[in-house]
Amino acid sequence: MKEKVEQYLQEIKSFAANTQDEIENFRLKYLSKKGIVQVMFAEMRNVAPEARKEMGQLLNSLKNEAQNKFDELKEAASGTGTEAGKKVDLTLPTDFANLGSRHPLSIVRNEIASIFSRIGFKVNEGPEIEDDWHNFTALNFAAEHPARDMQDTFFIEKNPDILLRTHTSSVQVRVMQKEKPPIRAIFPGRVFRNEAISARAHCIFHQVEGLYIDENVSFADLKQTLYYFATEFFGADTQIRLRPSYFPFTEPSAEMDVSCFICGGEGCKICKNTGWVEILGCGMVDPNVLEFCGIDPVKYTGFAFGMGIERIAMLKYQINDIRLFFENDVRFLKQFESTL
Ligand code: DAH
Helix, strand or coil, X not given: CHHHHHHHHHHHHHCCCCCHHHHHHHHHHHCCCCCHHHHHHHHHHHCCHHHHHHHHHHHHHHHHHXXXXXXXXXXXXXXXXXXXXXXXXXXXXXXXXXXXCCCHHHHHHHHHHHHHHCCCCEECCCCCEEEHHHHCHHHCCCCCCHHHHHCCCCEECCEEEEEECCXXXXXHHHHHHHCCCCEEEEEEEEEECCCCCCCCCCCEEEEEEEEEEECCCCHHHHHHHHHHHHHHHHCCCCCEEEEEEEECCEEEEEEEEEECCCCCCCCCCCCCCCCEEEEEEEEEECHHHHXXXXXXXXXXXXXXXXXXXXXXXXXXXXXXXXHHHHCCCHHHHCCCCCCC
């Protein structure tokens, strides 16, 4: 019996398996209920009492060897997936998973949201598919107003009342209809215009809209809010300048430039040698718009502003082609790092 057990021990030690079936057969042969280990233990009955101790130890080592071999084979098989029997060194470093990075437009949007949230602005979103009323009429674009031609719109052919929003200003309308002043929020989102795609323009891009409605909101509040934003985003030395402009939904309206953060106002390629770069449109919400949205224009005033996220990201990172944002080329995308 002793020789038999020793022979089994040898067999177990030199056993190798290449497939799951071979491992299972090993288990059946040695470790199952009717397997060799159990059979040998049963035979202890026939061993002379003085030899039992030695035999017991031998059988225990047979059992342990078989169990260890089986565990080893199983672990190796699960480690490699296919090549059973191949030992895997679990202490080796793994291939690191490629985690990707945040998109530059998300980084800029998050930064803008974070700056405004510090002065009490909430973040809201609205639908990308809009109706004519929210995108144009309620924003004081008269039916035949030439301002409607300012934006080439994607209309739904079957129902020209439905369109892809051309700006996030439509969210102003939805929020004013739903909420009572004071309203202080920004609305980031995707907008659509029927434009030829080039290095400077795309038919899909992103904007952040801002709105503040309360009693006694003045142009000075608008200016100070935007000055705060400009210095937080572009740096403490940034200057701003407001130029008179026109939008149907604000009166008065302005466009805001920031002093060129590349050359500090000296003149360079980014600011086309003017020392200033335009970053947004803004103004005092037109009383007609307040009225359309159910807010009393005698009691309340407010300001609004809107900026293009691509434009700001292009300035910030000095990107010269807007199409890069939408091509999903990882060589481009992985250059941007952020904690936001
Ligand atoms: N909606 C304008 C556009 O897409 C941007 C804009 C200008 C938004 C002035 C505003 C604003 O809220 O007051 O060009």
